[in-house]
Amino acid sequence: MVKYNIKSYPPAAVLKWVEDFRYFLVRFSRKFTPDTVNIIEMVQGFYVSRAIGVAADLNIAEHLRQDEKSIVELAKITKTHEESLYRVMRMLASQGVFVEKKNRYFCNNKLSKTLLDQPDSMRHMVIHQVNGINWKLFGDLTEIVTSGESTFKKHAGMDVFEYMESDPKKNELYNKAMTNTALLVSSAILSEYNFGKAKCVVDIGGGEGILLALLLLKHKKLKGINYDLPHVVSASKKTFENYNVAERVNLVAGDFFNDIPQGGDLYFLKSIFHNINDLQCIELLKKIKSVLPKNGKILIFEPIIEPNNGKYSFAKLYDTQMLVSSVNAKERTIEEFLELFEKAGVKFHKVIKTVSPFSIIEVN
CATH class of the missing domain: 1.10.10.10 (Winged helix-like DNA-binding domain superfamily/Winged helix DNA-binding domain)
Incomplete structure (x- = not known):
């Protein structure tokens, strides 16, 4: 590994x-x-x-x-x-x-x-992006723009998450593709945010656990909970063992649409919101709020769409990927995030821009 x-x-x-x-x-x-x-x-x-x-x-x-x-x-x-x-x-x-x-x-x-298969590798992300079903989806872009509906089900016979769960090889490719981007994003997040007061971090939809593992590696007193679907959580065990932090991690299997594990004072949501609709975002925030201690915080890691200034924008570019993947998926402006926070009853604190395409949004 x-x-x-x-x-x-x-x-x-x-x-x-x-x-x-x-x-x-x-x-x-x-x-x-x-x-x-x-x-x-x-x-x-x-x-x-x-x-x-x-x-x-x-x-x-x-x-x-x-x-x-x-x-x-x-x-x-x-x-x-x-x-x-x-x-x-x-x-x-x-x-x-x-x-x-x-x-x-x-x-x-x-x-x-x-x-190459080494740190900084983008091989699996490349395969995920330009081969297989994703290539077909972009071939349907005119149809998608006309109808307002993703054609994912036309090709796969199911939605994107069902598709990943149905085929272990495709799920493995997706998880490895997400891990390929982990070094840049995780290093940027860990260098820009002060985790000094946190005691236990819960990574909602934490995948293979790279972000949490690197965090625990850097902060020796921290504990963590990696929360994801059963087949994903089981695969993450190797990550934490590889970084010698397994004794400080609790692996919890579940579906964040149904419940959220208790015990954390800092909750991570990385690349979650852009895959779900506004109502689901609001309900998810409410669920986390219900288990959040008084001084607890939620950190959301997402690209933020900037005003129309004619400059290159990763968020605007990747929003097209969201468009073809699912009718629910999209990147958001900061104003759209603020509207979600207000409806969920959580308080926006600040945005921290990082060297990666992802920003850190802190709410409590």
């Missing part, structure tokens, strides 16, 4: 400046490029994303971990058509993913190494 470590990042304000400058350069270059070229480059972006998905599926980066290989060797190892594989690899190298050398040899570079 890959073991993550908490990473150190520059201050959020510094990275925000770098991000703004980066997208300033993108917009600046577009001003001096014909509009027809700009739009075609955007449209053809899916060529690259799908090709990266193929490389992730075939585990090309792992095959190149030790040394460079010829396309003949790669085709033999991956049991693929040599010339077709070469054309895909050649294109990826031209986009900065992998390096093409003489005589059709390829090797890894900084970008392709993110597809």
Whole structure:
């Protein structure tokens, strides 16, 4: 099992400046490029994303971990058509993913190494995003925009959560994809928030437990409860054992739509709200409020949609993923969050922006 470590990042304000400058350069270059070229480059972006998905599926980066290989060797190892594989690899190298050398040899570079099975890996997230049913959903985007309904059931015969539960392999891929993003998000959260006064943290829908494990690793006196569906919680046991924090974690199986475990003074909700509708968010907050001690707090970790300022926005981009996945799923503005808090009877305290696309929203 890959073991993550908490990473150190520059201050959020510094990275925000770098991000703004980066997208300033993108917009600046577009001003001096014909509009027809700009739009075609955007449209053809899916060529690259799908090709990266193929490389992730075939585990090309792992095959190149030790040394460079010829396309003949790669085709033999991956049991693929040599010339077709070469054309895909050649294109990826031209986009900065992998390096093409003489005589059709390829090797890894900084970008392709993110597809290795190691910390910072994005391999399972890539497969989750651009292969299988998700690819079909984006093919239905016109239909979804027209009807206002996700086509997930058309392809799977059930909703997204039933689908994950019905197939152990797909559920494993989803959980690993979520874990792939854990290092960036968890490190950002742990570096920006002061957990000094907390005694027991309950991670609602905690998945494989990476966030909670890293938190307990950093704060030796803390205890935790990882709360999720039975098949997810059982898989998280290995995570806590791997970080030597298992003795401070209680694994609780259940459905947060039905009940919430007691005993915590700090409750985590990471990537929960964007998967459920407003009414479900309100009911969930009320359930947590009913078991929250007097000085207890709730931390919500979600991307927040900023005002329409023409700048790049991860939240707005990923909201399209929410649109195709489920009729209930969406990212929210801070005003929409505040409305939920008011209806649930919880008090908004503050928002903390992090170096990741996720913000920390504190309520009590």
